[in-house]
Amino acid sequence: MTHPSDAGPAPVLALKDISKSFGAVRALRDVSLELFPGEVHALAGENGAGKSTLIKTLAGVHRPDAGQVLLDGAPTVFHGPADARDAGIAVIYQEPTLFPDLSIAENIFMGRQPRRALGRIDHKATRAATAALMKRLGVELDPERPARGLSIADQQIVEIAKALSFDARVLIMDEPTAALTGSEVARLFGVVRTLREQGSAVLFISHRLEEIFQICGRVTTLRDGALISSEPLEGMTEDDLVRRMVGRDLDELYPKQDVEAGEVALSVRRLTREGVFTDVSFEVRRGEIVGLAGLVGAGRTEVARSVFGVDRWDAGEVEVEGRRLTNGAPSTAMAAGLALVPEDRRAQGLVMDMSIERNIGLTGLRATVRAGLMDRGAERSRSLDWAVRLQVKYARIADTVSTLSGGNQQKVVLAKWLATGPKVLIVDEPTRGIDVGTKAEVHRLLSQLAADGVAVLMISSDLPEILGMADRVLVMHEGRLTAEIPRSEATEESVMAAATGRAAA
């Protein structure tokens, strides 16, 4: 890791005593930040700490109320994102938005393609320029390939290439790894190191602390809109960083209680969905937390969808507490006591335009009915009860869930399903994209549920989470279960070996 010394190069971009308020809310208070060429700088903080506002200030979306933006040491005012882009600042978002029907090259040079005579687009030059960018990043992507069907990781690479084509000197990466697999993260980090060596400044945001330590040289921490520290990472521990972010010592991140496993609650036998997963059999007992690990695309989510009934299976059977489930019928799975907290809370878990109350109420439409009509009082008290139990932070229960932070939205999804009193709970990426404090809360909740006799199946791409929370780890590779590893033998190495197909099945 490189550590620019104070006597070294001047910061390419700096914020000095920036303040920004929205109405009565002070999103940033006297925050300063210096980004040096050739460094990867972490921005840490819980949801709501002001990271997004800071990024948007750097990107020219927000104009600060007070303080200065310094570009190469000179005070600058960005009147909009275009100004920031022209100054060489690019933001890579978690989920890039490309034109799916255009090729990679066309996406990168959209609106400013090299021209030939008569204004015709010079496809050859566009291709060549794209190939050169890919070479510079050390990534093999065919410039001709349409953006449709590219993985999120590849889409990010395209965005980075696009940023380079604008001669970006500062790259801001907003949770780029949230949806990536382990190998994709490794490739992205390779690209980031290349950029660093070529003299770019990278501002890196991630909720995964180990990634910050892996790739970054310095870290700036925000809490409640204020600057807490800006310091080298060397010599710091994860606990040090968490303490700066949360402002206190965090209770254990993985508060796993030891519970005696009881009866089999979920039994999946020889489940197959053609071309997706094959011959998957496993059991989850009451009181157990079973981790389901594997690379993205291994078929974990698809198994959960079929078990719950959102997708049909082609062969096999599923039993919940001895009751055979009907193929492709979530309503009967729910009646049997199965709940699924899906992977994508915005698209699958919540109706974003509906209130907190009604989102939680959606799973209780049969329970909060009197004489065939909605019993609104019962619906409200059921929703309130669970929102309070899960400590959802909201202004009014009638507010739409879109007003909540990501962590609180996830709690609403959990509330919605816990309100059904499930015997078997499947959670798919339960802590993706939520801050470390909320993450610990979700873990405590899962542990408590297991202690209360619920059978929990936890799908996660977060390996420390799997290792920290699971009694047993099931591993999938290319649509098949390749390993079942007891807690005592589960290590990053043993799980990753099975996930990548290196272990004997």
Next chain:
Amino acid sequence: MADSALSRAVRWDTVVGALLVVLLLFSFSFVDGFGNALNLSFLIGNTLPIALIALPMTLLVVAGEIDLSVASTAGLSGSVMGALWNQGMAIETIIPLCLVLGVVCGLVNGLLVTRLGLPSLAVTIGTLAAYRGIAQIVLGSDAVTDFPVQYQDFAAGRIGDTFVPRAFPLFLVLLAVAVVVLHATPFGRSAFAIGANEEAARFAGIRVKRQKLLLFVATGFMASLTGVFWALHYASARYDNATGLELSVVAAVLLGGIDFDGGKGTLGGAIAGVFLLGALQNVMSLLNVSAQSQIVVTGVLLVVSVLGPRVGRQISVARAGRRAAAPTPVP
């Protein structure tokens, strides 16, 4: 933001209701011949077909789908009614058969949409043409006019000396049923969820396909009921009965604040939209505005009603955006 979203929806309903009141006050005061009982009964009687179909259409649009074949279903139902009457069948047998036919028409639409996953807009434009074509095959260019008097009286007559059509109480009952179903039952709540986010509704265990199928069937049923009413009301069963009615229904429903993308709106707003459109058409007739021009007005209203709430939303989103950009403080 939630607050403004809620109050905005309320406001749009209220706006339409207020417009209706203003139009009525204006017409009573300044339009010759508007206020007499006969005209008022015409107004309501002519609006009833739109209103009847608007009931299920509102639920359907809330659930994110649409049925443009309703006018053709009504026409087909009237044609079959006329043809069977010509065959000498009893009207008591014919009417139930027509309603069953409507259910079948709705079922065909619903199955094409839910089983084959086709967009309802495309499916029902297809069946719009198909059902109308079948109606013409069934009845040709005949007009059947000699339905039993007591039935025609029910569809066209008034209650005593009042301006209230005899069929109006039936509509009120159906309206009450629709209001309760949409706003006070799990079925209605599910419709909103499906329209707002079908995927999330499915993940919440809502039987999306079944519910949509039911809504298409209900729409087909009400369309055929309207077809029967139309033939009796105007004492004429022709294959081209109710042509273009789908435009009025959709315009009225959207005018009433039902979001074309699904998930938003109230039946009260939709019905206010229906009668606003009906009153407008009535007044235009009294003012000797040609039928063609009235269609233009309906079309413009359709565009305005889609645009109006959307512009309002853009404004409130822009406002809320500035507030929402502020992170909520962590207590």
